[in-house]
Amino acid sequence: MVEAVIFDIGNVLIEWQPERHYDSIMPRVAREAMFAEVDLHAMNDVIDRGGPFRETVAACAARYPRWRDAILRWHDDWLHMAAPEIPQSVRLLRALRARGVPVFALTNFGVETFALAQEHYPFLREFDRAFVSGHLRIAKPDPAIYERVEAETGLTGARILFTDDRADNIATAHIRGWKTHRFEGPEGWAARLVAEGLLAAQDAD
Known part of the structure; x- marks a missing residue:
């Protein structure tokens, strides 16, 4: 029982649809290229295991200068990804x-x-x-x-x-x-x- x-x-x-949010703020082809190059879900796994939120995202952004601003949106736009x-x-x-x-x-x-x-x-x-x-x-x-x-x-x-x-x-x-x-x-x-x-x-x- x-x-x-x-x-x-x-x-x-x-x-929880990060890709959907990124598609709303950048061209889909660019979003697909970024997600193919940068394992953002693995970055998020670090946060889910207790890693510091802002610092973990910032460290990932620093490793990929081409996508720096977009990666930082993972932190700044987080509530838009975890919605509705x-x-x-x-x-x-x-x-x-x-x-x-x-x-x-x-x-x-x-x-x-x-x-x-x-x-x-x-x-x-x-x-x-x-x-x-x-x-x-x-x-x-x-x-x-x-x-x-x-x-x-x-x-x-x-x-x-x-x-x-x-x-x-x-x-x-x-x-x-x-x-x-x-x-x-x-x-x-x-x-x-x-x-x-x-x-x-x-x-x-």
Whole structure:
């Protein structure tokens, strides 16, 4: 029986589409060239593991002078990349809490970027507990971060239902025996919560 629900955040509760934002501020062909030359997602992984936000972006920008100004926008425009919220997912989070279901976050986020997101999206303060990679200095899909969740919640295996948009993050949870749902949209997630008996159909609309 599921005793707690765990949400990923990026592309589950808020959209995370850096390429889309860059396409809005520079020609797509230039954006594609920059992303091909500069591994900006690897840079972001450093931030998600606790690296300092501004300094990590600035160091990357300094290594690629051709793209310096555009790379710096990763810091300055961050809230434009982490947007918008996914309203039905937020409603599902709140419906679970209203039913008394413990709800946690397990997310790859930097220390400073998570603080920014919480300020901009107050619902990110509504979890019973948020397990944030930047604070823990471990990121999904490393099994160690899942172990931390189990150790600190006292929950294991099928007592947990976890949703994430990335297959590799879901796979690690599945290996640990967690119930999992690959997030491809809030409608499917709502249906899963109803199927598990965690929400009534009217609560999931």
